[in-house]
Amino acid sequence: MKILIAEDDELMLRTLEFRLKKDGHQLILARDGREALEKIDQFLPELVITDIMMPYLSGLEVVAALREKDQTPIIMLSAMGQEDIVLEAFRLGADDFITKPFSPNELSVRIKRFMLVHSR
Amino acid sequence: MIFFQALLLFFFGAAAFLIFFMTAYLLIRKKWRKKYAKWDSMIDLLLRKAIFFNESGSSADQPIPVTPRLRVNLENSRFRAQLTKKITAAKKNMSGQAGQNIKKLYLQLDLDTHAIKLIETGKWHLMAVGIQQIGTMELKEHLARIYRFTNNKNELVRAEAQLAVLNLFGFEGLRFLDVITYQLSEWQQMKLLKELSVIPHVNLTGIDKWLKSENASVVVFALKLARNYHHFELYQEIVACLEHLESSVRTQAIYTLTEIYSEDTSKKLLDRVPLEEYNNQLAILKAVKKIGDEADLPRLQGLLNTEDLEMKLSVVRAMASLSQSGMDLLMAWPQSQSYPLKEIITQVKSEIRV
Numbered sequence: 001m002k003i004l005i006a007e008d009d010e011l012m013l014r015t016l017e018f019r020l021k022k023d024g025h026q027l028i029l030a031r032d033g034r035e036a037l038e039k040i041d042q043f044l045p046e047l048v049i050t051d052i053m054m055p056y057l058s059g060l061e062v063v064a065a066l067r068e069k070d071q072t073p074i075i076m077l078s079a080m081g082q083e084d085i086v087l088e089a090f091r092l093g094a095d096d097f098i099t100k101p102f103s104p105n106e107l108s109v110r111i112k113r114f115m116l117v118h119s120r
Numbered sequence: 121m122i123f124f125q126a127l128l129l130f131f132f133g134a135a136a137f138l139i140f141f142m143t144a145y146l147l148i149r150k151k152w153r154k155k156y157a158k159w160d161s162m163i164d165l166l167l168r169k170a171i172f173f174n175e176s177g178s179s180a181d182q183p184i185p186v187t188p189r190l191r192v193n194l195e196n197s198r199f200r201a202q203l204t205k206k207i208t209a210a211k212k213n214m215s216g217q218a219g220q221n222i223k224k225l226y227l228q229l230d231l232d233t234h235a236i237k238l239i240e241t242g243k244w245h246l247m248a249v250g251i252q253q254i255g256t257m258e259l260k261e262h263l264a265r266i267y268r269f270t271n272n273k274n275e276l277v278r279a280e281a282q283l284a285v286l287n288l289f290g291f292e293g294l295r296f297l298d299v300i301t302y303q304l305s306e307w308q309q310m311k312l313l314k315e316l317s318v319i320p321h322v323n324l325t326g327i328d329k330w331l332k333s334e335n336a337s338v339v340v341f342a343l344k345l346a347r348n349y350h351h352f353e354l355y356q357e358i359v360a361c362l363e364h365l366e367s368s369v370r371t372q373a374i375y376t377l378t379e380i381y382s383e384d385t386s387k388k389l390l391d392r393v394p395l396e397e398y399n400n401q402l403a404i405l406k407a408v409k410k411i412g413d414e415a416d417l418p419r420l421q422g423l424l425n426t427e428d429l430e431m432k433l434s435v436v437r438a439m440a441s442l443s444q445s446g447m448d449l450l451m452a453w454p455q456s457q458s459y460p461l462k463e464i465i466t467q468v469k470s471e472i473r474v
Binding site: 011012018019100104105 | 172212214216217
């Protein structure tokens, strides 16, 4: 599966890259919202995983911009206590969210579930 | 002429010194940036190894492999600070086995010893950093060391200690409210409530005791806890706070009674209006708007004679929202067709429509 990860924390980005590459996914990395949108247009990922708090464009703006174009599944990464923002993300069209702190394995399982649902 | 030459010499000398200083500064900064970038990639690699430690087939008892170079670098306080910053940030983001592995690495590198050393320096800015680390890394064994700082004279130290205790023991950690004598700032109360909002809620006991604390900020915080976690059984204690000497406590009691109320709460609140300060009077009217009933209309009507426009607007809002009879009473009021009541009623009517 071709997955785009948008995350401004380099360690988190590399950790997710390492974990998901191990699962056999093809990864596209973006370090801010603006880069994420550019790479989405360029590489047409099948799944987008995006942090909420990012420079230039937030995760919410990425969701809103993406939903204007297509229905690519989106998983949001949010910090604890951001319930209002998560609700806003769902309203804008996000499909799922994972709350930080989270286990990379949990993300891996969620992606497998996504693949199952979308392959039906 | 000599003066002019001296001035010129001074000018060129100063310029040369400035250029030399700037070049040296930029070179040193570049060197440090390079060094930090190198350290960053070294630390990131180590952290990734730690996060996926078990997946490489290693047993949980084995130590996480650390390169000799990194061990040497650990002696450098700047490197250690950078490493600690990254480890604690990673711990905040990772849970499950990954989070446990990060904690294991932190302990393996003896960073907890350094955190304790920071706490023992007695310098408030270092103590706060050490306490924060203990909390983030969930080192419960160090509770005794940090608990006493929850009532430290330094605001930052005690704020970090209070948050760390919550991190370690969740709602149980709130026991520090029994003993603190320093005020909890509004900001600190917000941070504590935010911290609590992500901790699984357990049956919280002790609020009744905190509502009677001699520390007014503890009473305010207890009222917020009672409101957020719907402690209806504390109704009488909350009503008693309406008589507190501190205005901020009475304000908070009014807010809390807007969430935890019985049939006669609005009556009790309206009884307080003549005794209260202006801001609390407005808070009461706002509360009555939400929880009042038709029985409150005559008393609200009595407040319509106020000269204060803000108060008049609040009274009209409360009356109009209670029932249609409230609006009828307003319209029948003698001054309802003249300024300012006429304009206020029009405004409130449009608010209700929206």
